[in-house]
Amino acid sequence: MQATWLVAEREVRMKLRSRSFLISTAITMLAILLGIVIGGIVGANPTQPKIAAVGSAIAVVTETGAFDVVEAATVAEAEDLVRSETVEAAVVPGSGGSGSDAAVSGIKVIGLDSAPNNVIAALSQAPEVTLLEPSDQDAGILYLVAIGFGLVFFMSALTFGLTIAQSVVEEKQTRIVEILMSTVPVRVLLAGKIVGNSILAFGQILLIALVAGVGLLVTGQDILLADIGPSLVWFVVFFAFGFVLLSSLFAAAAALVSRQEDMGTVTSPIMMLVMIPYFLVILFFDNPLVLGIMSYVPFSAPVGMTMRVFLGTAEWWEPLLSLGILAAATVGFVAIGSRIYANGLLRMGTRMKLAEALKG
Incomplete structure (x- = not known):
């Protein structure tokens, strides 16, 4: 046992004298700590899509709690915010539309060059879901x-x-x-x-x-x-x-x-x-x-x-x-x-x- 420990002590001492080992260990610890901290911050403060809303559409989008809402006075002002890419999309009263407009019940979603699917999904009524074996994690x-x-x-x-x-x-x-x-x-x-x-x-x-x-x-x-x-x-x-x-x-x-x-x-x-x-x-x-x-x-x-x-x-x-x-x-x-x-x-x-x- 004494001889085994002498060899083991030699292995430990040689490794701890290695600067590359100490630096790599420190970098690993720092990466783990930063990953946990960043994950905690992101989880506590999830980013929400930023959209513009006009008139009666303001109450609709606010009720979902899924958006960062910028209130606009007119539809034209909301469209200007979309064109300048200040917001991802605009939600205005009305229905129907063509081109870059995506119709949602009672309101209209205005996109820049393609339909903003994440906004549409958040505004759509989700079906009731039942899990037979829900996971705890x-x-x-x-x-x-x-x-x-x-x-x-x-x-x-x-x-x-x-x-x-x-x-x-x-x-x-x-x-x-x-x-x-x-x-x-x-x-x-x-x-x-x-x-x-x-x-x-x-x-x-x-x-x-x-x-x-x-x-x-x-x-x-x-x-x-x-x-x-x-x-x-x-x-x-x-x-x-x-x-x-x-x-x-x-x-x-x-x-x-x-x-x-x-x-x-x-x-x-x-x-x-x-x-x-x-x-x-x-x-x-x-x-x-x-x-x-x-x-x-x-x-x-x-x-x-x-x-x-x-x-x-x-x-x-x-x-x-x-x-x-x-x-x-x-x-x-x-x-x-x-x-x-x-x-x-x-x-x-x-x-x-x-x-x-x-x-x-």
């Missing part, structure tokens, strides 16, 4: 939450997974690994790399959660914060196992090569395993079938099951079952990864074949 909120979970998983796993791979190849290329292996066992070296980068990854996730929480509280979106809290806890738990699984694969893949130029060929399949859940959760964030399948696949469970917990579609036992499958898969992949890592670490020159690394 807004579709826009669901999409943003899906992007959030998918992006955090994608960025953290990819950033720190590639860090482990680069570290392994660099140590092989510079022959430092021979000195390290004379001091600590190979599996301790691998465990230290995984532990060190796991600490960095969790630290970044907690920092993201803290910044997002502060942003939601400051902008008055505490209701969303309360809704997302339980799913965020599950995300951290699932990410812990998923990151260890992926880290062992990145380290094992990097041990097959001896040059940084060759690293892309062996890490590309693992990068695909990280990217696929990200795209799936964005495209199918409200699809119960796709999310259900993702929940039980080890590489996508941190995102798929977390989204189902947020949606409230997962039974109480499903996260536990999914976590058990992920934990078992993590143990298996770590065992395989450590064997490949140990057998390929001292192999120099050409790329080592996977079958040869497994055989030893």
Whole structure:
């Protein structure tokens, strides 16, 4: 344990000394905070179409509450406002019309070069709508939450997974690994790399959660914060196992090569395993079938099951079952990864074949 912690401490210290890592982390935090603040401001102050209204049409458009109304004395004045593009359209008394005029019951909507469909839709009488299974969450909120979970998983796993791979190849290329292996066992070296980068990854996730929480509280979106809290806890738990699984694969893949130029060929399949859940959760964030399948696949469970917990579609036992499958898969992949890592670490020159690394 002491040797593992020494290796982990070395990994953390080297990463924290990297100016590019610190700058990219700061930019990420700032982008998240600005996104939440801007979203809160836009949500609290939605923009309304600006239109001109004349006579009896003023009461009609005001009653809808959907417009920023500019009162005009005459129809000609309202038309001048439309031509100067001061307003999007004009609503005047009367019916019928031709050309750029769009008829609405009892009033007339005047547009510039095309019918202002957003104004017409707001003035039209909407039919009564009945939902058989109403959703508790807004579709826009669901999409943003899906992007959030998918992006955090994608960025953290990819950033720190590639860090482990680069570290392994660099140590092989510079022959430092021979000195390290004379001091600590190979599996301790691998465990230290995984532990060190796991600490960095969790630290970044907690920092993201803290910044997002502060942003939601400051902008008055505490209701969303309360809704997302339980799913965020599950995300951290699932990410812990998923990151260890992926880290062992990145380290094992990097041990097959001896040059940084060759690293892309062996890490590309693992990068695909990280990217696929990200795209799936964005495209199918409200699809119960796709999310259900993702929940039980080890590489996508941190995102798929977390989204189902947020949606409230997962039974109480499903996260536990999914976590058990992920934990078992993590143990298996770590065992395989450590064997490949140990057998390929001292192999120099050409790329080592996977079958040869497994055989030893």
